[in-house]
Amino acid sequence: QKEVEQNSGPLSVPEGAIASLNCTYSDRVSQSFFWYRQYSGKSPELIMSIYSNGDKEDGRFTAQLNKASQYVSLLIRDSQPSDSATYLCAVSSGNTGKLIFGQGTTLQVKP
Amino acid sequence: DAGVTQSPTHLIKTRGQQVTLRCSPKSGHDTVSWYQQALGQGPQFIFQYYEEEERQRGNFPDRFSGHQFPNYSSELNVNALLLGDSALYLCASSSSAGGYEQYFGPGTRLTVT
Numbered sequence: 270q271k272e273v274e275q276n277s278g279p280l281s282v283p284e285g286a287i288a289s290l291n292c293t294y295s296d297r298v299s300q301s302f303f304w305y306r307q308y309s310g311k312s313p314e315l316i317m318s319i320y321s322n323g324d325k326e327d328g329r330f331t332a333q334l335n336k337a338s339q340y341v342s343l344l345i346r347d348s349q350p351s352d353s354a355t356y357l358c359a360v361s362s363g364n365t366g367k368l369i370f371g372q373g374t375t376l377q378v379k380p
Numbered sequence: 381d382a383g384v385t386q387s388p389t390h391l392i393k394t395r396g397q398q399v400t401l402r403c404s405p406k407s408g409h410d411t412v413s414w415y416q417q418a419l420g421q422g423p424q425f426i427f428q429y430y431e432e433e434e435r436q437r438g439n440f441p442d443r444f445s446g447h448q449f450p451n452y453s454s455e456l457n458v459n460a461l462l463l464g465d466s467a468l469y470l471c472a473s474s475s476s477a478g479g480y481e482q483y484f485g486p487g488t489r490l491t492v493t
Contacts, residue, residue: 312484370422
């Protein structure tokens with residue numbers, strides 16, 4: 270079992286729709302959770318961090334965390350073609366900051 | 381406010397050679413982590429440096445070594461390069477003062493032939 274799992278996709282949504290990206294993790298002591306966006310040929314860009322159960326909203330992005338189910342999700346409202354990228358889920362346990370990444374989900378937003 | 385910088389951008393080396401990659405953290409950050417990202421995969425943690433010492437290490441052989449300087453910049457050294465070392469090498473910086481958010485530099489694309 271991989272430590273952090275994501276569906277590689279591609280996930281295709283029409284412009285203006287809600288894109289839902291999911292991630293599960295295996296280490297119950299994980300404390301910090303992150304979503305990164307990576308455009309092709311570029312480096313990962315941090316878009317959301319979440320540390321407590323529940324929802325965290327930032328503009329069109331909402332991160333959801335359920336520690337009991339070991340599940341993290343990212344919702345993108347009003348998806349735009351510019352949101353087309355690979356979204357990486359990352360998990361950290363303890364206070365050393367080592368990030369464990371999933372393989373990423375490719376999102377395609379079609380005009 | 382300067383972000384994380386890395387050099388060089390691209391590098392081509394031959395098997396068996398040695399390579400040094402460099403990273404300067406974001407202003408105000410004192411911790412540097414290095415990751416290797418193979419094509420189509422998520423980044424894999426190599427090691428993290430804080431206060432000029434390796435604080436944590438991932439599952440990488442001793443051919444991978446690093447250093448952190450008093451100004452918090454860092455180097456990643458890889459000896460005896462293998463074809464499988466071809467990847468995007470990413471440096472991420474963070475602050476020990478609060479939060480665990482890591483910000484990535486643009487990366488160095490290493491090709492081993």
